[in-house]
Each structure stands twice: as structure tokens, then as C-alpha cells.
Amino acid sequence: MYEVERRDLVEKLRKKGITDGKVLEAIMNVERHLFVPEGVRQHAYDDVALPIGWGQTISQPYTVAVMTQALEIEDEEKVLEIGTGSGYQAALLAEMGCRVFSIERNREIYDRTQKLFDELHVRAALRCSDGTLGWAEFAPYDRIIVTAGSPKIPAALKKQLKVGGKLVIPVGDKYSQSLKVLTKLSEEEFAVKDIPHFAFVPLIGKDGWKE
Numbered sequence: 001m002y003e004v005e006r007r008d009l010v011e012k013l014r015k016k017g018i019t020d021g022k023v024l025e026a027i028m029n030v031e032r033h034l035f036v037p038e039g040v041r042q043h044a045y046d047d048v049a050l051p052i053g054w055g056q057t058i059s060q061p062y063t064v065a066v067m068t069q070a071l072e073i074e075d076e077e078k079v080l081e082i083g084t085g086s087g088y089q090a091a092l093l094a095e096m097g098c099r100v101f102s103i104e105r106n107r108e109i110y111d112r113t114q115k116l117f118d119e120l121h122v123r124a125a126l127r128c129s130d131g132t133l134g135w136a137e138f139a140p141y142d143r144i145i146v147t148a149g150s151p152k153i154p155a156a157l158k159k160q161l162k163v164g165g166k167l168v169i170p171v172g173d174k175y176s177q178s179l180k181v182l183t184k185l186s187e188e189e190f191a192v193k194d195i196p197h198f199a200f201v202p203l204i205g206k207d208g209w210k211e
């Protein structure tokens with residue numbers, strides 16, 4: 001279903017500057033309409049964020065594409081995602097061959113997405129907890145992606161990243177953020193690149209925004 005719409009979306013993303021073939025291929029293969037509530041399904045392939053309940057959203061496809069491209073996925077990387085939400089981003093990473101670990105703080109959203117992953121056989125480990133503390137048990141990670149906006153970069157995430165690994169996180173105030181793309185050069189040193197002008201729902205937790 002929706003193959004034509006999905007192909008159109010991929011073309012639109014290509015025109016907007018997404019060049020990573022693996023990212024575009026995954027967007028062609030993952031059925032975004034299965035990750036959004038039925039009431040907004042007809043808009044699943046519009047390049048917009050959509051509500052998923054509990055005041056949260058599935059990110060705009062362009063935003064997902066920019067972040068995934070910034071991760072520079074090559075092969076079977078171990079990836080930690082903070083903010084599972086609909087599960088779409090996690091499903092894309094799994095489709096690209098990554099070993100995916102994803103944390104969601106909202107119990108209802110977590111339950112719904114876990115059920116969806118069981119039904120669709122998406123291979124990703126999900127957990128319900130505060131992602132600002134990371135997931136130490138499976139650290140270090142090759143890549144970490146945070147899909148909610150944070151006032152700062154949580155220390156645990158920097159620590160749980162492998163040397164040579166990349167961390168993508170929106171940082172700013174509650175209404176607008178820029179994407180920080182960090183490369184871990186050594187235990188203490190990071191190179192930082194900035195991609196401006198994004199807007200995410202807030203990252204709420206011990207090392208993020210207060211409730």
C-alpha cells in the first residue's frame with residue numbers, strides 16, 4: 001500500500017538534499033503509514049510531523065532523513081535511540097541493518113510501540129525509562145540519536161558513546177533547536193557540527209527538561 005506516495009516522498013527528500021542512498025532506500029522500504037494513528041494515515045507520506053497521542057509527534061520525514069544521514073550508518077552499527085515514540089526512526093535504523101536499542105519514557109507509548117514491533121517483526125530492543133541516563137548495560141554504542149529537544153547534551157550519552165562514534169541531538173530552548181552532530185575523538189574530546197532550525201518535543205528527564 002501507498003507505494004506511489006512513498007516513492008514521491010523519497011523524490012521530495014532527494015530534492016531537499018538527502019543524498020545517502022541507504023537512508024532513501026530505507027524510507028522507501030519502511031511503511032510509515034503503519035506507525036501513525038489511523039485518523040492521520042492519509043497524511044503519512046506528506047513531509048510533515050503528525051500527532052501520535054499524549055502530546056507527542058512522529059517527526060517530519062525530512063527531519064528523520066537529515067538525522068539518519070548525519071549518523072553516517074555503514075554497516076551493523078549498534079545504535080541507541082532516545083525517544084522511541086511511534087517507532088518509525090527505530091524501524092528505519094533496523095531496516096538499514098543496525099542493532100537498535102531504543103528508550104521511551106511514556107509507558108503507554110512504549111506499550112503500543114512494543115506491540116507494533118511484535119506484529120511487524122521489527123528487530124529492536126525497547127525499554128521504558130529515562131533516556132537521559134542512557135542504557136549502560138549495552139554500552140558503548142557506535143551511534144546515539146536523540147529525537148527530542150534538550151537544553152544540553154546529557155553526560156551519560158557522551159560517556160556511553162564509543163570513541164569514533166557519532167551522537168546526533170537537538171539542543172536549544174523549548175521551541176527551537178539546532179542539531180548537534182558530535183564525533184567522539186577521545187574519552188574527553190568531541191568535534192561538533194551544527195545543523196540549525198529544527199523543532200522537537202522536549203526531552204524530559206534527569207539530564208533534560210524538568211517535567
Ligand code: SAH
Pocket residue numbers: 056057058059082083084085086087088089090103104105106109129130131132147148201202203204205206208
Ligand atoms: N523517534 C520518534 C519521535 C518521537 S517524539 C519517532 O520516530 O516517532 C519524542 C519522544 O521522546 C516522545 O515519545 C517522548 O515521550 C519521548 N521522550 C521525551 N523525553 C524522554 C526521555 N527522557 N527518555 C525517553 N524518551 C523520552
